[in-house]
Amino acid sequence: MTRRKDQMRLGAFFHPTGHHVAAWLDQGSQIDAGTNFGHYVQLAQTAEKAKFDLIFLADAIATRDGNLKALRRWPQYMAYFDPVTLLAGLAAVTRNIGLVSTATTSFNEPYHVARKFATLDHISGGRSGWNVVTSSNASEAFNFGRDAHYGHSERYERATEFVKVVKGLWDSWDDDAFVRDRASSMYFDPEKLHYLNHKDKHFSVRGPLNVARPPQGYPVIFQASASDTGKELAAQIAEVIFTPLHELEQAQRFYRELKDHAAQYGRSDDDIVIMPGLNVVIAASEADADEKIRYLQSLIHPDVGKELLSTALGGLDISACDIEQPLPDHIISQEERKNNSRVAYLFKGKPTLRQMYENFGVGRGQRTLKGTPSSIVDQMEKWFVSRGVDGYLIQPPILPAGLDEFVEKIIPELQNRGLFRTEYTGRTLRENLGLRRPASMYASSGDTAPAALPVRSDVDLIAVREAARTAAADAGFSLVNQTKLVTAVSELARNAVVHGGGGEVHINSVQQGSLRGVRLVVTDQGPGIEDIAQALTDGHTTGRGLGLGLGGAKRLVNNDFTIESAPGQGTTVTIAMWATPGLTPIQARLPVRS
Ligand SMILES: Cc1cc2nc3c(=O)[nH]c(=O)nc-3n(C[C@H](O)[C@H](O)[C@H](O)COP(=O)(O)O)c2cc1C
Numbered sequence: 001m002t003r004r005k006d007q008m009r010l011g012a013f014f015h016p017t018g019h020h021v022a023a024w025l026d027q028g029s030q031i032d033a034g035t036n037f038g039h040y041v042q043l044a045q046t047a048e049k050a051k052f053d054l055i056f057l058a059d060a061i062a063t064r065d066g067n068l069k070a071l072r073r074w075p076q077y078m079a080y081f082d083p084v085t086l087l088a089g090l091a092a093v094t095r096n097i098g099l100v101s102t103a104t105t106s107f108n109e110p111y112h113v114a115r116k117f118a119t120l121d122h123i124s125g126g127r128s129g130w131n132v133v134t135s136s137n138a139s140e141a142f143n144f145g146r147d148a149h150y151g152h153s154e155r156y157e158r159a160t161e162f163v164k165v166v167k168g169l170w171d172s173w174d175d176d177a178f179v180r181d182r183a184s185s186m187y188f189d190p191e192k193l194h195y196l197n198h199k200d201k202h203f204s205v206r207g208p209l210n211v212a213r214p215p216q217g218y219p220v221i222f223q224a225s226a227s228d229t230g231k232e233l234a235a236q237i238a239e240v241i242f243t244p245l246h247e248l249e250q251a252q253r254f255y256r257e258l259k260d261h262a263a264q265y266g267r268s269d270d271d272i273v274i275m276p277g278l279n280v281v282i283a284a285s286e287a288d289a290d291e292k293i294r295y296l297q298s299l300i301h302p303d304v305g306k307e308l309l310s311t312a313l314g315g316l317d318i319s320a321c322d323i324e325q326p327l328p329d330h331i332i333s334q335e336e337r338k339n340n341s342r343v344a345y346l347f348k349g350k351p352t353l354r355q356m357y358e359n360f361g362v363g364r365g366q367r368t369l370k371g372t373p374s375s376i377v378d379q380m381e382k383w384f385v386s387r388g389v390d391g392y393l394i395q396p397p398i399l400p401a402g403l404d405e406f407v408e409k410i411i412p413e414l415q416n417r418g419l420f421r422t423e424y425t426g427r428t429l430r431e432n433l434g435l436r437r438p439a440s441m442y443a444s445s446g447d448t449a450p451a452a453l454p455v456r457s458d459v460d461l462i463a464v465r466e467a468a469r470t471a472a473a474d475a476g477f478s479l480v481n482q483t484k485l486v487t488a489v490s491e492l493a494r495n496a497v498v499h500g501g502g503g504e505v506h507i508n509s510v511q512q513g514s515l516r517g518v519r520l521v522v523t524d525q526g527p528g529i530e531d532i533a534q535a536l537t538d539g540h541t542t543g544r545g546l547g548l549g550l551g552g553a554k555r556l557v558n559n560d561f562t563i564e565s566a567p568g569q570g571t572t573v574t575i576a577m578w579a580t581p582g583l584t585p586i587q588a589r590l591p592v593r594s
Contacts, residue, residue, distance in 0.1 A: 011056050063139070098129055170218050290370070
């Protein structure tokens with residue numbers, strides 16, 4: 001195994017009063033945390049001083065349903081801020097720390113999510129991250145016009161399409177689309193604007209997004225699935241993974257398998273950061289740590305313990321079970337215990353029901369490390385150097401007290417061992433995590449076209465654009481119309497030479513009676529003209545350059561290609577194309593305001 005040159009990444013997960021299920025009963029917690037903005041400001045600033053990479057806020061868009069006798073003793077998600085709004089507030093009182101929250105793909109629309117996280121990325125100067133979930137709280141369905149949650153595979157199918165759309169929307173504008181040039185009276189360059197025109201099973205989204213491309217390109221994408229379907233999605237899209245891991249061997253296997261699987265999608269090891277949750281109980285000695293755990297466990301009311309366990313086991317009815325006995329086989333079979341990787345660890349050693357919920361309740365199902373600062377750091381280091389993890393999502397049992405303690409006792413020990421930074425080196429969350437900034441999907445060809453369509457090297461599209469601009473200026477078009485026409489011309493020329501067999505493009509301004517216009521001649525020597533027609537009438541006309549108020553280009557006409565307009569009076573531009581004699585012509589009429 002090669003020695004690691006990088007440092008640990010650390011996130012701070014802020015469950016309002018703390019991750020312990022009964023945290024609010026402890027004096028060290030902020031009792032009204034869920035709706036106390038000052039509480040979050042204090043937490044975020046503490047985490048930033050300690051140089052954490054990020055803070056994370058989970059989310060559910062429903063209260064929890066269940067046994068109210070138990071729920072009344074358990075505040076989590078009952079009074080809870082919208083996390084993206086909260087993070088926008090925290091962006092204003094922090095400078096470096098990453099701001100990450102959940103948004104579900106089951107009960108949102110991609111446009112909303114793309115817009116919110118793009119906005120947060122701008123507000124924070126490139127510090128936002130989106131945790132993609134499919135909703136673990138089935139009650140969310142009741143708030144969004146449904147009687148039940150989507151089935152598991154449908155959730156992930158929807159999530160996969162959702163993420164694709166969100167990324168597409170983030171690419172609506174090239175990074176340099178907003179030129180804001182007063183001298184030429186041009187605010188943005190239409191050539192750098194892209195219509196997504198997505199239409200598939202779950203979503204129909206035209207775009208573009210009304211927010212400029214985020215500073216990070218895409219906000220960082222997080223994921224925390226445990227199922228095989230969820231891991232498949234993670235391999236495709238997740239850049240940071242929070243999935244719980246309890247044993248080193250299991251972690252090493254997960255780490256290797258996920259990164260290897262991601263390689264099938266053209267992703268490298270460095271494109272993915274694995275940082276599972278870690279609940280840390282710190283004390284001056286091992287005996288004190290045990291005592292602390294016992295105290296924390298004693299806070300859990302049996303009604304809450306049973307409710308918690310019932311939810312973790314997928315809604316099993318365990319209300320009639322004796323808490324001092326192990327769960328009987330007729331409630332959950334030996335087979336099911338082993339197969340559910342998320343809870344299998346709870347059944348180790350034939351525990352009683354009380355022991356099970358105590359074990360689960362202290363760290364909300366995440367790995368717990370208890371001990372002195374140096375023994376805790378030993379463990380954290382061991383998993384890191386042996387590539388079980390790239391870092392941790394710290395889940396203090398009590399907030400704010402548990403975070404203060406971690407920052408005071410664990411961070412300096414990590415820094416002394418060179419395992420964690422002493423200063424931020426990056427400006428954005430991506431840079432701090434060591435993740436690449438993704439290029440726009442339209443960027444690699446050097447012009448506004450998607451990378452999927454190669455540009456033929458024998459046609460100089462920059463020259464085509466220049467010629468089109470000169471011709472449009474000669475024809476007396478307004479600056480805005482010049483730009484629109486240049487976009488249309490370069491797009492069509494490009495399609496012509498990509499799809500057709502020809503290679504020559506001529507552009508000039510023309511005069512027909514009182515009409516002045518621009519003529520583009522594409523010499524097409526191959527059978528490609530029908531493909532050009534296809535390209536014009538399908539995605540490309542409404543999809544990209546031509547969608548800029550020039551949408552509506554329709555049919556094949558001639559073998560040559562002319563754009564004509566009547567500045568001052570006309571409202572249409574006609575595009576005609578002449579290609580190889582004998583082929584069906586294209587005619588396209590494009591509305592243009594002069
Ligand atoms: C650290 C962490 C944070 C999570 N945050 C949320 C959340 O905010 N909202 C949510 O619905 N599920 C959340 N989950 C649940 C997972 O995203 C996922 O839905 C769950 O593990 C079930 O995944 P599976 O269906 O792939 O097994 C979180 C899980 C972990 C480990």
